[in-house]
Amino acid sequence: MVERPRSRGYLATAVREVVSTPHGLLGAIIVGLLLFVAAFAPWIAPWPYDQQDLPAVVANGGPLPPLSPGHLLGTDLLGRDVLSRVIDGARVSMTVAFIAQLAVLAIGVPIGLAAGWRGGWLDTSLMRFADIIYVIPDLLFVIMITAAVVETPLFGMLNGLLVVFIGIGLVTWVGMARLVRAQVLVLRESGYVEAAQAMGVPSKQIVSRHVLPNSTGSIVIAVSLGIPIAILVESTLSFLGLGVQIPRGSWGSLIDAGIDNVTRAPWMLPPPLVALGVALLGFTLLGDGLRDAFDPKTRER
Amino acid sequence: MTMERELDTRTAGPAREAPVSGDELVKVENLKVYFPIHSGLFQREVGHVRAVDDISFTIRRGETFGLVGESGCGKSTTGRATIRLRVPTAGTVGFDGHDLSTLKSDDLRRLRRRMQIIFQDPYSSLNPRMTVDSIISEPLETHGLGSKGSRSGRVSELLELVGLNPNYANRYPHEFSGGQRQRIGVARALAVEPEFIVCDEPISALDVSIQAQVLNLLIELREKFGLTYLFIAHDLSVVRHISDRVAVMYLGKIVEIGEPDTVYAAPGHPYTRALLSAVPIPDPKLERKRRRVILTGDVPSPANPPTGCRFHTRCWLYEKLGRPEVCTTEDPPLRVLAPEHQAACHFAEESLRSDVGVAHPEQAPQEPASIAAAPAAS
Numbered sequence: 001m002v003e004r005p006r007s008r009g010y011l012a013t014a015v016r017e018v019v020s021t022p023h024g025l026l027g028a029i030i031v032g033l034l035l036f037v038a039a040f041a042p043w044i045a046p047w048p049y050d051q052q053d054l055p056a057v058v059a060n061g062g063p064l065p066p067l068s069p070g071h072l073l074g075t076d077l078l079g080r081d082v083l084s085r086v087i088d089g090a091r092v093s094m095t096v097a098f099i100a101q102l103a104v105l106a107i108g109v110p111i112g113l114a115a116g117w118r119g120g121w122l123d124t125s126l127m128r129f130a131d132i133i134y135v136i137p138d139l140l141f142v143i144m145i146t147a148a149v150v151e152t153p154l155f156g157m158l159n160g161l162l163v164v165f166i167g168i169g170l171v172t173w174v175g176m177a178r179l180v181r182a183q184v185l186v187l188r189e190s191g192y193v194e195a196a197q198a199m200g201v202p203s204k205q206i207v208s209r210h211v212l213p214n215s216t217g218s219i220v221i222a223v224s225l226g227i228p229i230a231i232l233v234e235s236t237l238s239f240l241g242l243g244v245q246i247p248r249g250s251w252g253s254l255i256d257a258g259i260d261n262v263t264r265a266p267w268m269l270p271p272p273l274v275a276l277g278v279a280l281l282g283f284t285l286l287g288d289g290l291r292d293a294f295d296p297k298t299r300e301r
Numbered sequence: 302m303t304m305e306r307e308l309d310t311r312t313a314g315p316a317r318e319a320p321v322s323g324d325e326l327v328k329v330e331n332l333k334v335y336f337p338i339h340s341g342l343f344q345r346e347v348g349h350v351r352a353v354d355d356i357s358f359t360i361r362r363g364e365t366f367g368l369v370g371e372s373g374c375g376k377s378t379t380g381r382a383t384i385r386l387r388v389p390t391a392g393t394v395g396f397d398g399h400d401l402s403t404l405k406s407d408d409l410r411r412l413r414r415r416m417q418i419i420f421q422d423p424y425s426s427l428n429p430r431m432t433v434d435s436i437i438s439e440p441l442e443t444h445g446l447g448s449k450g451s452r453s454g455r456v457s458e459l460l461e462l463v464g465l466n467p468n469y470a471n472r473y474p475h476e477f478s479g480g481q482r483q484r485i486g487v488a489r490a491l492a493v494e495p496e497f498i499v500c501d502e503p504i505s506a507l508d509v510s511i512q513a514q515v516l517n518l519l520i521e522l523r524e525k526f527g528l529t530y531l532f533i534a535h536d537l538s539v540v541r542h543i544s545d546r547v548a549v550m551y552l553g554k555i556v557e558i559g560e561p562d563t564v565y566a567a568p569g570h571p572y573t574r575a576l577l578s579a580v581p582i583p584d585p586k587l588e589r590k591r592r593r594v595i596l597t598g599d600v601p602s603p604a605n606p607p608t609g610c611r612f613h614t615r616c617w618l619y620e621k622l623g624r625p626e627v628c629t630t631e632d633p634p635l636r637v638l639a640p641e642h643q644a645a646c647h648f649a650e651e652s653l654r655s656d657v658g659v660a661h662p663e664q665a666p667q668e669p670a671s672i673a674a675a676p677a678a679s
Contacts, residue, residue, distance in 0.1 A: 124344075191426030195489065198386055199440040200413035209439075213430040 014217065017293035024289020030282025037087055038094035046070070047081035049088035050247040054079050063265045074267045076257065085249045086271045092250040093279060096164055096234040097227040103169025104176050104226060109212075109219065111173065112180025117188065117207055127181070130174045142167035142233055146242045160245040164237060168230050179222050183215040190214075217294030224287035228280040235276060251276045325395075326497055326529050327360040327383055332392035334378050338604060350604045352378040354553035355392070362496070365523065365530040367544030367561070369537055369576070371600060375553040376533045377421075380499040383531060384416045385409065396497070414444050417490035419519075421502035423482035427474040433460070433485055434470040440492045459488040463518060480511035487518065497529045505534060516543065537580050541565055546641070549573050552611045553603055558635065559642035568659060569644030571618040571652050578658035590660035610647065618652055 018024040037044060047053070053071065056064055057079035066074040066082075073082040111130070115123040133141075145167040154163060187193055187210065196206045235252030237243035244250040249257070251272040258269030335349035353375040360366040368376045381387040383394050385401045394401045399412060417440075420426035427436055437459055438452045447455055457467035463484040474482055483503065490498055500519065504512040520543060522528060534540045540547055541561045548558040549570065557570040568574045578593040594617045601607050601614055609629040613619045619628050627647050635643040638653070646652055 191420045191422055192428040194381075194386060195418065195420065195426055195486075196439065198384060198413065198416075198418045199443050199493070200410035201439065201443045202410075205443075209431075210428050214428065 014290070014293040018286070018289040021289050021292060023285045024292065027282050027285030027287070027289055030278060031286050034090055034094060034279055034282060038091045041087050041091040045081070045084035045087040046072070047084040049085050049249065050080065052079040053081065063268075065265075066267045073271050074265065076268050077261055077265060082268055082271055085254055086251070086275050089249055089251045089254055089272060090275065090279075092161070092244050092248065093231045093234065093276075096161060096168075096250075097230045097283075099161075099165045100168035100172075100230040100234075101223045101226055103165050104173050105219070105223065107169055107173035108176025109180050112177040113184060113207060113212070115177065116181035116184025117203070117211070123181070126177070130177055133171065134174045136171075138171045138229075139233060139236060141171045142237065143240070143242060145170065146237060150242070160243055161234075164234050164243055168233055172226060172229070175226070176219070176222055179218055180215055183218055184211055187211045187214055217290075221287055221291045221294060224283060224290055227287075228283040231276070231279060231283070251279075324362050325359045326362040326364075326397055327531070328393075328395035329359070329379075329383060330357045330393045330395070332356050332379065332382055332394065333390045334375070334382050334387055335390040348604050349390075350602075351553050351606060352603060353382065353389075354603075354606070356550075356553075356555045357392075358548055358555065358558065360497075360529060360531060362529055363527055364545045365532050365543055367540035367547040368531060368533045368550060369535060369540050369547065370550035371535065373600060373603070374550045375603070376535075376550050377501050379550070380418070380501050380531055380533050384413075384418060384497075384499055386418065411444075414440075414493045415495050416497040416499070417493065417495040418499040418501060419483075419486050419490050419503045422506050423479050423486055424474075424506075426486050427482055429474055432471050432473055433477075436474070436485065437470075437489050437492055440489060444493055446493065455492070456488075459492055460485075462491065462522075463488045464514075478511075479507050480515060483507060483511075483515050484518065487515075487522070491522065491526075494526070495528070497531070499531045499533070501533050502535065503532075504539065505536065512539075519543070537565075537576060549576070552600060552606055554611060554645065555635065556612065556646070557644040559639075559644075563639060563642045566659060567653055569638045569642065569649040569652055570612075570646045571616050571655075571657070572612050573644070574652060574655065574658035575617065576658070587660055590656065592655075592657045594657045610645075617657065618646075618648055618655070622648060622651065 019028055042048070047070075053064075053075060056068070056070070057075065060068075063077050063079065064071045064075040066072065068074060071081050071083070073086070075081055076085070111126055115126040142164070146163050149163055184207075190210075193206055193210050196210055201209075231251075234243050234250060235255065238250040238252030239256045241253070241256070243252060246253075254272035255269065255276070258272060261268055332353055333351070333355055334353040335351050337346045338348045338350060339345065340347045356379065358366070368379060370376045378387060382389050384396075385394065389402065396412060396416060399408075401409065401412070404412065431439075434453060434456050437456045441447055441452050441455060446452075453470070456470055460467045460470060465481060465484050465488070469477075474485065477485065483506075487503075503519065504515050507515060516539065519530070523530060530543070532540060532543055544561050546559065547561045547564050548555045549564070549572065550556065551572050557564060557568065557573045559569075564573060565577065568577060575594050575596050578591065578595075582588045582591070596615050596617075598615050601611070607614045607629075609627070609631055610616070610619075610633050613628040616628070619625070625647070631647070633645045633647045635645045636649060637643050638649055644652070
């Protein structure tokens with residue numbers, strides 16, 4: 001048989017385009033580093049996040065300041081290493097970011113597909129329902145959900161993160177569903193979908209082979225731009241004491257602790273703040289880069 | 302699994318009769334396609350766009366039936382309704398004796414193998430995420446034709462048939478030019494060996510230099526496989542070149558139908574004459590003998606078409622005849638002017654005598670208008 005040369009696919013091309021722009025590349029590097037740190041946190045961090053270096057604290061007569069031997073960024077009031085806690089916080093934040101987005105995908109994509117493809121009353125009722133959810137402020141809704149289960153065992157699961165995942169998923173699926181629906185409405189009229197219908201390809205297969213793959217661009221963008229929001233929501237919840245539970249610390253609860261102790265140990269505050277800022281920046285840059293790569297219309301040239 | 306499906310299509314599918322040239326393959330009767338207009342808070346239906354409004358025609362086996370008209374006259378909708386890509390509001394479409402509207406979805410799916418469509422826009426009609434190989438094998442897979450292994454051979458064969466290098470099979474659509482993409486679309490339509498293909502302006506989106514190539518490919522394939530075409534276009538010369546019979550559409554209606562030589566030499570409908578008068582004739586003598594007429598105003602809204610004859614708001618003959626009342630009150634039916642030639646005009650005889658668009662037949666030799674895009678081949 002003749003050798004048929006392979007060509008580069010759509011996704012591979014898009015990925016190349018992302019890293020070819022300066023902001024996309026920067027975003028990809030930041031996100032890559034964060035993922036690496038999150039994945040290998042226990043090996044990277046000099047101390048376990050909950051271990052108290054009591055002898056040093058006692059010897060010092062208080063929390064260790066930065067650049068102390070063994071504690072590059074100092075310790076908190078209980079003698080726990082600040083750097084290690086921030087590194088472990090990356091793990092918490094990344095987990096929240098990705099799993100919450102999985103929940104968003106799991107709810108939003110099927111609803112968007114169903115509404116857009118079937119149309120009619122199903123579309124109308126699903127979208128009106130989405131509108132109702134959309135009216136409620138995101139953060140308030142997550143706080144409500146979290147507060148509602150705070151007394152039940154559900155709250156304690158996964159260090160309190162399970163509720164955060166579910167909460168973010170239940171609130172932010174609306175944007176995803178709308179996006180997917182809009183994509184379906186456009187693609188439903190496209191020539192290749194019509195061609196597939198003319199061939200007699202079953203609807204299910206048209207959706208899975210033609211509609212969904214051609215929506216992935218938008219979905220990937222929405223996910224990457226949804227991640228910083230999820231991180232922020234989790235941090236806010238933790239800041240308010242509703243998110244991740246002690247002794248685990250997320251960036252939000254570390255910031256909270258930093259503010260509480262800003263007079264006694266001011267060095268506790270900057271590290272989680274900077275980490276949070278850099279993470280948000282990284283994901284936003286990557287999201288922008290992806291949007292440029294997938295949607296040439298918004299690209300500046 | 303594959304074997305089972307193959308057997309299934311062979312036994313349970315509508316039997317493929319031996320092709321008899323000349324019998325009716327497609328029969329469209331009183332076809333209407335209306336699109337609802339929704340408006341207001343509760344999306345109430347406030348009216349209809351009458352895209353196709355009560356048209357009938359038949360296409361014989363082996364024939365190429367041309368459909369011309371302005372943008373928005375309903376020709377593409379007609380094409381889609383004949384293969385049931387649009388569900389008609391009223392009327393029937395018969396395909397080789399089967400009424401498409403009464404078929405169960407499984408039977409319709411099997412019948413789809415016998416009718417295909419080629420689209421106008423070669424850019425949107427190919428899925429950008431699929432390789433050429435998977436695009437062309439999709440219909441084969443859907444109808445359970447061939448085994449997984451034999452399909453790539455069939456794809457190569459089809460690519461060669463439409464004049465593309467079979468080594469391109471693993472490439473993506475964006476790596477091809479418009480003309481090449483259109484060839485891929487043709488190969489996809491041919492994959493299931495259909496009898497009837499709706500060509501929905503298959504060359505109008507292409508470069509002029511490529512138009513002739515694709516048109517000739519379509520003609521070549523027609524001869525090779527005895528295909529029946531419904532050829533939709535807005536280019537009169539192209540339609541004349543390829544068609545055995547032509548229908549002219551205006552605002553959802555067929556206003557004239559007949560063999561191209563008759564329709565082009567002696568148009569019975571003032572609209573056809575107006576269209577033809579826009580086509581230049583590369584012969585100064587002939588060009589001087591005819592009169593040109595320029596239609597003024599926009600095409601009226603198909604949501605609210607004019608009463609009586611739909612063309613009377615823009616008709617030069619209506620003005621010339623001093624605005625006869627019948628044109629505004631009565632919708633003219635298609636009348637037989639000559640064997641195989643019908644026009645829907647109350648004053649078709651007046652139109653025949655005119656020299657608008659086409660010189661009067663007594664003075665004019667039977668010289669066809671130039672075929673802009675097609676070389677002399679075929």
